Amino acid sequence: MKKYNLAILETHPVTYRIGIYETLGLSPQINLTVLFCTDSELWGNRLAPESKVINPIKSLNFHHKFLKKYFSLLRKTPPKGLLNLGIIPHLIKNRPDALIIYGYKSHTARIAFITAKLLGIPIIFRDELDFIDYSTPIAKKLKR
Numbered sequence: 001m002k003k004y005n006l007a008i009l010e011t012h013p014v015t016y017r018i019g020i021y022e023t024l025g026l027s028p029q030i031n032l033t034v035l036f037c038t039d040s041e042l043w044g045n046r047l048a049p050e051s052k053v054i055n056p057i058k059s060l061n062f063h064h065k066f067l068k069k070y071f072s073l074l075r076k077t078p079p080k081g082l083l084n085l086g087i088i089p090h091l092i093k094n095r096p097d098a099l100i101i102y103g104y105k106s107h108t109a110r111i112a113f114i115t116a117k118l119l120g121i122p123i124i125f126r127d128e129l130d131f132i133d134y135s136t137p138i139a140k141k142l143k144r
Contacts, residue, residue: 001028001029002029003028003029003030003031004029004030004031004097004098005031005033005094005095005096005097005098006024006030006031006032006033006096006097006098006100007033007034007035007090007091007094007096007098007099007100008021008032008033008034008035008099008100009035009037009087009099009100009101009102009108009109009112010034010035010036010037010102011036011037011038011082011102011106012036012037012038012039013036013039013060013064018060021034021060021062021064022061022062024062025061025062025063031063032062032063033063033064033065033094033096034060034062034063034064034065035064035065035067035087035090036064036065036066036067037067037069037082037084037106037108038066038069038082039066065090067084067086067087067090067108068084068085068086069082069083069084082106082107082108082109083106083107083108083111084108084111085111087108087111087112087115088111088115091112091115091116091119091121092115092119095119095121096121097121097122098121098122098123098124099112099116099121099122099123099124100123100124100125100126101113101116101123101124101125101126102125102126102127103125103126103127105127
């Protein structure tokens, strides 16, 4: 039986998604790698400073990688400001059978999308919201 290489690009470890990734990681048919753009501590402090964020990083029981992060000079606030150039060599080297991506919101997501398209890697979008202005030329091309 073929084992499918599945890569998932995530902004950060989200507590309520960890169980899903652990279950996928246990599947004998899936070779899972979850690629995180940043850690949860940064997000907890920036997005909900008054709440106590559970740090799930200590108990990630699935194959994962934290991409080296840079922040854009144009937008320093996540998620749009996330810039992880390590996604390019990761996709080139590992060539997953599919890439699940969280949309077009960050620079990293756009870079992953373009790289996967160029490499012929199928892309699956998983997103809750969509703030893209589809009237811009770049967004129109990405949407195709």
